[in-house]
Amino acid sequence: MTNSGTSAVQITDLGKTYPGATDPALTGVSLSVARGEIVVLLGLSGSGKSTLLRHINGLEHPSTGSVVSLGEDVPTLTGRALRELRGRIGFIFQQFEIVGPLTVLENVLTGSLATLRGPRVGIWSYPKQLRLKALGHLDRVGLLERAYQRADTLSGGQQQRVAIARALMQDPEILLADEPVASLDPESSGQVMGLIREIAAERGLTVVCSLHQVELALGWGDRIVGLRAGQVVLDTTTDGLSKDQVMEIYGRVATTTGEIAALEQELADVREQLLTEELGRAAKDPDVVDGDLT
Numbered sequence: 384m385t386n387s388g389t390s391a392v393q394i395t396d397l398g399k400t401y402p403g404a405t406d407p408a409l410t411g412v413s414l415s416v417a418r419g420e421i422v423v424l425l426g427l428s429g430s431g432k433s434t435l436l437r438h439i440n441g442l443e444h445p446s447t448g449s450v451v452s453l454g455e456d457v458p459t460l461t462g463r464a465l466r467e468l469r470g471r472i473g474f475i476f477q478q479f480e481i482v483g484p485l486t487v488l489e490n491v492l493t494g495s496l497a498t499l500r501g502p503r504v505g506i507w508s509y510p511k512q513l514r515l516k517a518l519g520h521l522d523r524v525g526l527l528e529r530a531y532q533r534a535d536t537l538s539g540g541q542q543q544r545v546a547i548a549r550a551l552m553q554d555p556e557i558l559l560a561d562e563p564v565a566s567l568d569p570e571s572s573g574q575v576m577g578l579i580r581e582i583a584a585e586r587g588l589t590v591v592c593s594l595h596q597v598e599l600a601l602g603w604g605d606r607i608v609g610l611r612a613g614q615v616v617l618d619t620t621t622d623g624l625s626k627d628q629v630m631e632i633y634g635r636v637a638t639t640t641g642e643i644a645a646l647e648q649e650l651a652d653v654r655e656q657l658l659t660e661e662l663g664r665a666a667k668d669p670d671v672v673d674g675d676l677t
């Protein structure tokens with residue numbers, strides 16, 4: 384069944400409890416995303432962002448409630464119908480999932496594997512029209528000159544741009560991005576997020592992207608959906624929304640052991656990021672002798 388309505392995603396009263404878990408990962412989540420909308424899921428580690436994203440393309444099965452993506456009743460789909468839906472929904476992950484020893488071009492080409500029969504080895508095993516399409520996407524993300532280089536010789540930001548080009552090979556209608564800049568420095572983060580937005584506007588893509596950086600989310604998304612312990616605690620457009628207003632609702636004092644553990648983890652991550660940035664600055668500082676960071 385295909386629905387020609389304007390809703391890209393319609394989630395109603397979604398609940399998810401993982402097998403063996405005592406607490407639900409999601410409770411009573413309802414969310415409607417219009418076609419062409421750019422939505423940020425914001426929340427602490429463990430608040431349920433990935434779980435929610437993974438329901439949209441059927442990587443998770445709901446415990447209760449319904450998920451309709453691009454007019455398809457996702458939990459009822461299996462086999463070919465599910466593969467077809469996933470073909471219409473691109474997914475970008477935090478860890479890029481790039482195959483290091485393969486060339487940049489071949490990594491992009493793997494984005495078209497679902498449309499081809501049989502395994503492919505090497506760029507010449509892909510039809511010419513797909514090779515040209517992949518080169519076009521690499522050009523769009525600014526990496527054309529890197530096409531024949533090994534993917535693991537690229538920086539983190541460049542690898543994430545390869546992941547964007549790979550997702551575009553599917554000609555997706557929806558793009559899901561799960562903390563796409565969590566492993567990047569602030570400058571590369573801004574570039575990657577800017578690129579996703581530009582490409583979404585060019586292609587009229589619907590984007591649902593999880594982030595945990597409040598300021599980035601405010602500057603980037605049209606709408607913010609705040610999750611806390613598996614529940615939607617904020618759902619508003621970013622227009623005129625201040626950081627304090629977001630923090631007030633989504634960053635309230637942690638109350639459960641799980642939330643406190645999540646906050647502690649978040650703090651450890653921030654400390655690690657600061658240390659990495661500091662080491663990066665020290666490495667560039669001409670006054671610091673090689674290896675001497677004291």
Ligand SMILES: Nc1ncnc2c1ncn2[C@@H]1O[C@H](COP(=O)(O)OP(=O)(O)OP(=O)(O)O)[C@@H](O)[C@H]1O
Pocket residue numbers: 401402404407408426427428429430431432433434435562595
């Ligand atoms: N496969 C799984 N099996 C059991 N529990 C899981 C599984 N995946 C996630 N969870 C639990 O579900 C809850 C929500 O996790 P989820 O990964 O969706 O949160 P998140 O907000 O995306 O976190 P992060 O920002 O760290 O990725 C957490 O308590 C997590 O431990």
